[in-house]
Amino acid sequence: MMSTAPLRANPHELPNPAKRDFLTSALRVNQAGELAATLIYKGQTPPIVSSHPHLRPLMKHMYDQEASHFSTFNALMAKHRIRPTAMYPLWTLAASALGWGTAIMGREAAMACTEAVETEIGGHYNGQVRVLLEMAEQMEKNGEDIGPELKQLISTIRRIRDEELEHLDHAVVNDAKQAVPHELLTGVIRAGCRGAIWISERV
Ligand SMILES: [Fe+2]
């Protein structure tokens, strides 16, 4: 297994090496996830909008938010000189295929895809926020300065998490649960997301 690349940030900007490793892997997996999200919507939009023109504003709204999440993590990765996941090309293919494939199955399947993905991603971001809050609390206890970067990161991830959960609500309102077969489809996509998260945190 490949080791995580060293983070050559200003040592005063980020806490000790274990914390830095966590932040490196967190930003890497988040960038990969947001890349995938933009590609899923990019793949879904043409078939969905051509058969259901009223969904154009919703698809655009969700895509635009994903594009903004992606550029947020791209900027953080560049700033801290973190390399992307080695799986970047594979996730690019897989996410495009997932978006296009679910949209071809129909509106409900496309929405079930969003429901599944955002359920996993919402949980993933919640987990990160928990760890970052514990980190900040520990630093405070040790009399260390938390600094603006960590505070900013926590509030950024919270905002993005809320937007992902908003996408989940949109998907359910737009009949994600009517997809056939709903349990199988969301189960497979959720398992795929968990696998992709697990791998992207490591390579
Ligand atoms: Fe996102």
Ligand SMILES: [Fe+2]
């Ligand atoms: Fe999303």
